Amino acid sequence: MYAARCPECGRPGPVQLAAPDRFACGACGYRGAPPGQASAQLREAASILTRTDARRRQLSTFQRRLLTSDLFGTLVYLAACAAVLLPFAGCFALSAFTPGGPVDWAALLMCATPVLVVLTFGASGLLFLRSRLARVRAQLAAFPPPTPGAPAACHVCGGPLAATSDAAFVRCAFCRADNLVSPRVLAALGDARARVLEDFTGEVGRRSAIARQAFRSALRGLGLGALVAAPLACCLGASVFSVMNNIETEPYEDAEYALVDAPAGRCVTRVRGLVGGNVSLVTGDWARGASVTTRRPRAEVPVFRAAALAGMRVRHEGREARVARITGTGGTGENRLHLEGAPRAVPVQDVCLADGAPSPAPPIPVRHRR
Ligand SMILES: [Zn+2]
Ligand SMILES: [Zn+2]
Known part of the structure; x- marks a missing residue:
């Protein structure tokens, strides 16, 4: 009041x-x-x-x-x-x-x-x-x-x-x-x-x-x-x-990869399981500008493990090099390739196979959008 x-x-x-x-x-x-x-x-x-x-x-x-x-x-x-x-x-x-x-x-x-x-x-x-x-x-x-x-x-x-x-x-x-x-x-x-x-x-x-x-x-x-x-x-x-992501570990043995026939050549994708029996193919650096069909039934995708790339010649950002070592990254479930002469390790799905290198699994033909 x-x-x-x-x-x-x-x-x-x-x-x-x-x-x-x-x-x-x-x-x-x-x-x-x-x-x-x-x-x-x-x-x-x-x-x-x-x-x-x-x-x-x-x-x-x-x-x-x-x-x-x-x-x-x-x-x-x-x-x-x-x-x-x-x-x-x-x-x-x-x-x-x-x-x-x-x-x-x-x-x-x-x-x-x-x-x-x-x-x-x-x-x-x-x-x-x-x-x-x-x-x-x-x-x-x-x-x-x-x-x-x-x-x-x-x-x-x-x-x-x-x-x-x-x-x-x-x-x-x-x-x-x-x-x-x-x-x-x-x-x-x-x-x-x-x-x-x-x-x-x-x-x-x-x-x-x-x-x-x-x-x-x-x-x-x-x-x-x-x-x-x-x-x-x-x-x-x-x-x-x-x-x-910066911790180096033993490579993840059960991580799966598949090759695709891309404009850049036979390139690596990371295979990730999806609910319902399908998988998605995760592309890396090489896919810039290229487009890959990412969803496939699991049965149609021949997979390989990172260890299959040990000692192989691969191409990354236009440069060819031999895979010297493979490591995992702390807890992420991702593997990385240490290429000879390269300063940093690169994710496995960032590389393509060098011409003439043997395929660890048959490449999957994919349709490329124009
Ligand atoms: Zn008064
Ligand atoms: Zn009032």
């Missing part, structure tokens, strides 16, 4: 924007105009409210539910987290449940890392959301009744609010602001001390769009958290992958 000091006895008495000329002192019985500048200030404050869009003091159905039900807020928050996690969980499921060939642990971990990050940030985000909503509740709560049974006062204009039996919100008849009046919240806010104001205009101006501002600042923190967590999750995932 807004108050001004009685011109007779100096005790605070209630004032409201809806009736700027009325002042009644409960202590000494003075009735008349409010003291000093209060009248003019109340009028100026009222005109600020008429100039401000009343919708900025009002709550949507969604916002009302957020403020009245902790469960609703939690569910909305969990749904948002689930939406963020969906692509990562999908990628995790895809790499975990693809049949055939060695498990790609690096990809699995890459997908699992963001999930862990979101879960960690997610828990603190929920606590943060709850504390912020509690703050919004306090900001939008009506001034509690000064005496039991008296009407509560609007938190924006100080006007009396219509009594309700069970509604959590009441819209002020004067300034159209939504007031939270649930007994639980009003009880938590404690006593109904009158707010004696020096500056009604300033205070009402600050409160003229309070519903919108309160929600904005409550959600801003969550948005910032998400802005930090999302790139952090992706970076962590990517670094896990890159670290694992």
Whole structure:
């Protein structure tokens, strides 16, 4: 409740924007105009409210539910987290449940890392959301009744609010602001001390769009958290992958490869199992500009293992070299060829056979798109 000091006895008495000329002192019985500048200030404050869009003091159905039900807020928050996690969980499921060939642990971990990050940030985000909503509740709560049974006062204009039996919100008849009046919240806010104001205009101006501002600042923190967590999750995932990808291991014996008849020659593809007995042929560097049919029934694809390429002459980026050594890469299920004289190892599916080299398996004829 807004108050001004009685011109007779100096005790605070209630004032409201809806009736700027009325002042009644409960202590000494003075009735008349409010003291000093209060009248003019109340009028100026009222005109600020008429100039401000009343919708900025009002709550949507969604916002009302957020403020009245902790469960609703939690569910909305969990749904948002689930939406963020969906692509990562999908990628995790895809790499975990693809049949055939060695498990790609690096990809699995890459997908699992963001999930862990979101879960960690997610828990603190929920606590943060709850504390912020509690703050919004306090900001939008009506001034509690000064005496039991008296009407509560609007938190924006100080006007009396219509009594309700069970509604959590009441819209002020004067300034159209939504007031939270649930007994639980009003009880938590404690006593109904009158707010004696020096500056009604300033205070009402600050409160003229309070519903919108309160929600904005409550959600801003969550948005910032998400802005930090999302790139952090992706970076962590990517670094896990890159670290694992750079670890040299024994070659993966069960990784399968097939030769295709490509414009670049007899070139290597990685054979990956698909659900339903088909395989996809994954092409490497050599396929730039060439297009290969990637989906075949498994029975039609003669496969070979990386070990068959040991000592063979292959072509990579226009250069022919002998395969000196074959290694696996940490956890990814991929093999790499160390070519004589080459600075870096290359993925097996990046090379084609040198002319005249024997085929480890018959090449699959593929149709090339023009
Ligand atoms: Zn008085
Ligand atoms: Zn009001």
